[in-house]
Amino acid sequence: MASTQWLTTEDLARHYRRGTHTVKAVDGVNIVIERGEFVAVVGASGSGKSTLLNLLAGLDTPTCGRIVVDNTALSTFNRRELATYRARTVGMVFQSFNLIGHHTALGNVEMALYFTETPRSKRRQLAMAMLERVGLSDRTDHRPADLSGGEQQRVALARALVKRPEVILADEPTGNLDQQNTEQIAHLLQRLNAEDNLTVIMVTHDADLARKCAHRTIRMHYGRLIKPNSADGGEAAS
Numbered sequence: 617m618a619s620t621q622w623l624t625t626e627d628l629a630r631h632y633r634r635g636t637h638t639v640k641a642v643d644g645v646n647i648v649i650e651r652g653e654f655v656a657v658v659g660a661s662g663s664g665k666s667t668l669l670n671l672l673a674g675l676d677t678p679t680c681g682r683i684v685v686d687n688t689a690l691s692t693f694n695r696r697e698l699a700t701y702r703a704r705t706v707g708m709v710f711q712s713f714n715l716i717g718h719h720t721a722l723g724n725v726e727m728a729l730y731f732t733e734t735p736r737s738k739r740r741q742l743a744m745a746m747l748e749r750v751g752l753s754d755r756t757d758h759r760p761a762d763l764s765g766g767e768q769q770r771v772a773l774a775r776a777l778v779k780r781p782e783v784i785l786a787d788e789p790t791g792n793l794d795q796q797n798t799e800q801i802a803h804l805l806q807r808l809n810a811e812d813n814l815t816v817i818m819v820t821h822d823a824d825l826a827r828k829c830a831h832r833t834i835r836m837h838y839g840r841l842i843k844p845n846s847a848d849g850g851e852a853a854s
């Protein structure tokens with residue numbers, strides 16, 4: 617595993633104002649993510665996991681604190697740099713797959729390359745190669761409705777990976793899957809992490825899964841990090 621630092625957060629916070637009430641969804645989080653790490657984020661519903669992931673993805677703006685990527689604060693990125701960061705540096709995967717229903721598996725993966733400079737023929741070739749990588753070369757012409765949940769999630773993963781991101785941010789990628797498909801997705805993420813040095817940050821409710829596939833576990837509680845039990849193999853949090 618490479619040991620260069622990729623991202624740090626400094627007193628990162630995201631508060632939501634609701635009338636007179638403030639929800640501290642993320643509340644003073646300090647983390648360091650190394651390149652090539654596989655980090656699991658666990659915590660009860662509402663503890664701020666998705667909010668944290670969206671901040672790291674550059675999809676949401678902190679109320680205070682900073683995110684520093686490769687020694688540059690995300691807040692100093694201009695529009696173009698931020699767009700590149702969102703589109704190319706990080707790839708996102710969600711619980712609900714978010715595939716386009718009227719496109720085939722191949723079409724869904726190819727679509728991710730529409731707004732890049734990749735020529736059309738190359739787009740198809742790259743999408744095919746990525747579907748093969750996730751074990752779906754015999755399902756390329758299926759529409760999402762004609763795929764199992766696990767297969768749909770593998771298409772979503774291929775769509776995220778086809779742009780060759782450095783990091784995958786996955787928000788409960790196995791939340792809608794049965795045990796067997798959960799293991800398949802987890803195994804795939806582990807392989808990509810080990811073979812391609814892909815950095816993976818995965819939110820999950822499943823503490824067992826986190827323990828099995830991540831190098832360490834970050835535990836959230838009411839927007840803050842808490843020190844995980846030593847049994848989780850995680851490291852001390854802020």
Ligand SMILES: Nc1ncnc2c1ncn2[C@@H]1O[C@H](COP(=O)(O)OP(=O)(O)OP(=O)(O)O)[C@@H](O)[C@H]1O
Nearest residue numbers: 632639640641659660661662663664665666667668
């Ligand atoms: N747009 C918003 N406006 C107000 N409050 C919000 C908003 N988005 C999230 N919250 C609140 O912030 C807190 C953290 O939400 P978040 O979605 O990050 O939790 P989570 O840990 O991902 O939960 P789950 O496991 O259920 O997905 C919750 O209390 C939620 O109600």
Ligand SMILES: [Mg+2]
Nearest residue numbers: 665666667787
């Ligand atoms: Mg969530």
